[in-house]
Amino acid sequence: MPFNTLLWRVVAMTPSGFVEGERSLWADRGPMRFRAYPSDVGALREARHVPAVRRLEWFTHGFIKAREREGRLEVADLRMGAEPDYTFVFAVARREGGAWQATPPQQLRMPWEARRRLAAMWHRIWQAPAPDPAPGHEARDEA
Numbered sequence: 001m002p003f004n005t006l007l008w009r010v011v012a013m014t015p016s017g018f019v020e021g022e023r024s025l026w027a028d029r030g031p032m033r034f035r036a037y038p039s040d041v042g043a044l045r046e047a048r049h050v051p052a053v054r055r056l057e058w059f060t061h062g063f064i065k066a067r068e069r070e071g072r073l074e075v076a077d078l079r080m081g082a083e084p085d086y087t088f089v090f091a092v093a094r095r096e097g098g099a100w101q102a103t104p105p106q107q108l109r110m111p112w113e114a115r116r117r118l119a120a121m122w123h124r125i126w127q128a129p130a131p132d133p134a135p136g137h138e139a140r141d142e143a
Contacts, residue, residue, distance in 0.1 A: 006125045010034075011063060011078050016041060018065065020083055027128040037083050040066045040073075047073050047100040052092035071095050074108065 008023045010032065019034035044066040047053045056064055056075055063078040065086070073093040076086040089108045093100040 007121060009082055013062060018063075018078060022124060024125050024128065027124075027126055029128070033129060035083075037065070039064070040068055043068050043073055043100070044075070047093050050093045050100055050102045052090065052102065052105040056090070056092075068095065072103070073100060 006025055008025070010021045010023065012019050012034070014036065017037050017039035019036050021032045021034040023032055044053065044064065047066075048057075050073075053073075053075065056077065060077050060079060065076040065078055067074050071094055072091045073095070074089055074091050076090075077088040078086065080087040091106045091108055092103065094103050095101075
């Protein structure tokens with residue numbers, strides 16, 4: 001993450017995807033707040049036999065986001081970037097007859113919008129997020 005000596009990004013895997021949070025060394029006090037994002041964990045589990053999936057699981061230590069788009073499986077390394085902008089996103093399989101068939105890994109050039117968020121990151125370093133809403137009105141970011 002840019003400015004990572006002042007703003008740390010934390011990612012944790014969950015049964016249905018992952019959560020992401022930031023910690024400003026300057027502004028934050030109290031517990032870290034996380035935003036939840038889905039990942040197609042079912043498709044990832046079904047594609048474990050695909051060599052590129054196995055390799056990426058090993059390389060990322062399981063920090064992978066998966067999604068099925070237009071009949072192909074796309075996987076992203078969650079350690080390199082922040083939702084929704086990841087440096088390494090690959091198409092690794094195609095669904096054929098209900099099962100995943102390996103395809104030559106293809107690095108995808110996703111629209112990268114992180115540059116637009118640099119000002120917000122800089123602001124976040126110096127300002128803590130707004131307090132949590134009242135009970136029963138929890139905010140939840142959706143991917």
